Amino acid sequence: MSALQSAVRSHAEAVQVSRTIDYLGLFIFFFVICGSYHIHAMLTMGDWDFWSDWKDRRLWVTVTPIVLVTFPAAAQVFLWERFRQPWAATVCVLALLFGEWVNRYFNFWGWTYFPVNFVFPAILVPGAIILDVCLMLSGSYLFTAIIGGLAWGLIFYPGNWPIIAPIHVPVEYNGMLMSIADIQGYNYVRTGTPEYIRMVEKGTLRTFGKDVAPVSAFFSGFMSILIYFMWHFVGRWFSNVRFLKNT
Amino acid sequence: MAATTAGGVAAQDKPLLDTKWLAFAFTIYTVFYMWVRWYEGVYGWAAGLDSFAPEFETYWMNFLYTEIVLEVTTASILWGYIWKSRDRNLAAITPREELRRNMTHLIWVFAYAWAIYWGASYFTEQDGTWHQTIVRDTDFTPSHIIEFYLSYPIYIITGFGAFLYAKTRLPYFAQGLSLPYLVTVVGPFMILPNVGLNEWGHTFWFMEELFVAPLHYGFVIFGWLALAIAGVLLQIFASFATVIGKDVCEAVDQGLIAK
Numbered sequence: 391m392s393a394l395q396s397a398v399r400s401h402a403e404a405v406q407v408s409r410t411i412d413y414l415g416l417f418i419f420f421f422v423i424c425g426s427y428h429i430h431a432m433l434t435m436g437d438w439d440f441w442s443d444w445k446d447r448r449l450w451v452t453v454t455p456i457v458l459v460t461f462p463a464a465a466q467v468f469l470w471e472r473f474r475q476p477w478a479a480t481v482c483v484l485a486l487l488f489g490e491w492v493n494r495y496f497n498f499w500g501w502t503y504f505p506v507n508f509v510f511p512a513i514l515v516p517g518a519i520i521l522d523v524c525l526m527l528s529g530s531y532l533f534t535a536i537i538g539g540l541a542w543g544l545i546f547y548p549g550n551w552p553i554i555a556p557i558h559v560p561v562e563y564n565g566m567l568m569s570i571a572d573i574q575g576y577n578y579v580r581t582g583t584p585e586y587i588r589m590v591e592k593g594t595l596r597t598f599g600k601d602v603a604p605v606s607a608f609f610s611g612f613m614s615i616l617i618y619f620m621w622h623f624v625g626r627w628f629s630n631v632r633f634l635k636n637t
Numbered sequence: 638m639a640a641t642t643a644g645g646v647a648a649q650d651k652p653l654l655d656t657k658w659l660a661f662a663f664t665i666y667t668v669f670y671m672w673v674r675w676y677e678g679v680y681g682w683a684a685g686l687d688s689f690a691p692e693f694e695t696y697w698m699n700f701l702y703t704e705i706v707l708e709v710t711t712a713s714i715l716w717g718y719i720w721k722s723r724d725r726n727l728a729a730i731t732p733r734e735e736l737r738r739n740m741t742h743l744i745w746v747f748a749y750a751w752a753i754y755w756g757a758s759y760f761t762e763q764d765g766t767w768h769q770t771i772v773r774d775t776d777f778t779p780s781h782i783i784e785f786y787l788s789y790p791i792y793i794i795t796g797f798g799a800f801l802y803a804k805t806r807l808p809y810f811a812q813g814l815s816l817p818y819l820v821t822v823v824g825p826f827m828i829l830p831n832v833g834l835n836e837w838g839h840t841f842w843f844m845e846e847l848f849v850a851p852l853h854y855g856f857v858i859f860g861w862l863a864l865a866i867a868g869v870l871l872q873i874f875a876s877f878a879t880v881i882g883k884d885v886c887e888a889v890d891q892g893l894i895a896k
Contacts, residue, residue: 397880397884398884401893405888407736407740407877408881408885411874418743418866419866422821432762433853434857437848464867489759492758493763497763498766501678502769625867628864631815631868633814
């Protein structure tokens with residue numbers, strides 16, 4: 391075989407081939423991330439994400455950004471470092487939301503008839519845009535970890551508030567004060583998630599009651615910085631191209 | 638030299654990307670799983686609520702036995718065929734043929750991505766809602782029969798198929814065992830054995846389903862390993878670069894493609 395022999399017949403064909411690779415590569419990355427990020431998300435924060443009456447000020451606000459900053463951090467190392475593509479966090483979040491919405495609609499509602507306004511997933515795109523733009527403008531993982539990670543945690547609750555606020559209006563229900571979300575959980579019976587399983591803010595004798603959401607969001611932002619930092623190394627390892635020797 | 642052989646000429650006439658196989662890869666999972674979803678939709682409610690009823694045996698346990706036999710058979714035939722038909726003289730491959738095989742390999746990874754979507758995303762979270770609708774009386778609920786013993790084996794079979802295709806037909810991947818590729822296919826494979834731990838724990842401890850229970854963390858870790866798709870994609874692009882890298886660079890210099 392001649393070393394000069396080319397695999398393509400023209401430069402135009404080379405361009406065409408490279409475009410085809412783009413489309414197939416994007417499909418592959420999107421759906422593999424969708425599968426693995428979704429598994430990770432379901433089993434680390436899924437219970438809060440499934441139900442409107444789990445979307446509280448203390449646990450949901452803390453847990454969700456912390457566990458979800460993982461894949462965006464890893465994907466950023468891969469896509470930004472190797473290709474200078476600044477949409478790593480956003481593509482992860484879009485893949486996750488795609489997987490969740492298909493499920494909530496066709497299965498939670500479609501198969502077992504839970505209303506969609508009870509089982510809608512959390513909104514995640516604002517934080518992902520911030521993370522991506524932080525990295526694109528600064529070009530620094532340290533900056534993105536600290537500023538982007540903090541912002542990722544802080545924006546989460548405000549990003550979701552327009553969706554969940556309407557289900558937090560109070561109702562006197564059979565003599566008890568309940569929010570609409572509480573009533574949803576009470577009405578649409580979940581056999582596998584009895585009430586005592588639900589982990590939401592219940593108040594303590596050692597806490598102030600009013601500012602739980604912003605305090606939780608700050609804590610979540612701080613933890614997201616640490617998790618981003620760790621997962622950026624995870625992403626680096628997963629981007630290795632080593633071969634094991636045939637033995 | 639190889640380009641002048643009959644095989645080399647024939648290879649040049651074949652399309653670089655066989656769109657029929659691409660469409661087949663997409664359609665076969667889509668149509669099959671939509672049928673599965675229809676079957677669940679009907680027989681989940683009609684025969685899947687009481688595992689001690691005889692109709693459960695007919696509609697669900699028989700489904701389980703059938704799929705396991707079919708999976709073992711398919712895996713043996715598919716992997717066996719790919720291995721037996723391996724290219725024993727990779728050094729003689731023409732650049733055109735190498736490019737064509739790289740495209741076919743992309744179809745394999747495409748199929749893997751599509752299969753892992755259905756397994757890890759669609760049928761896994763679907764199980765979540767079935768848990769909220771029944772209090773289960775067996776480890777083999779309708780959604781478990783589909784999720785664990787159908788959709789997981791299918792993406793595992795596809796993943797190893799892709800790995801074997803690359804290993805046996807592409808010079809770049811034949812140089813050794815790709816570490817990220819092994820992690821990508823073996824890691825999510827481990828989700829299946831982890832079902833053993835999961836069901837063992839559930840059988841002993843609880844009927845209700847807390848998704849974030851530590852008992853489930855094995856699935857999380859094995860799910861992470863699919864992230865090695867990053868390394869696999871880098872290797873795939875490197876494999877392409879050995880055949881068209883120079884041409885693409887020249888096309889960039891000529892302004893045919895944006896930098």
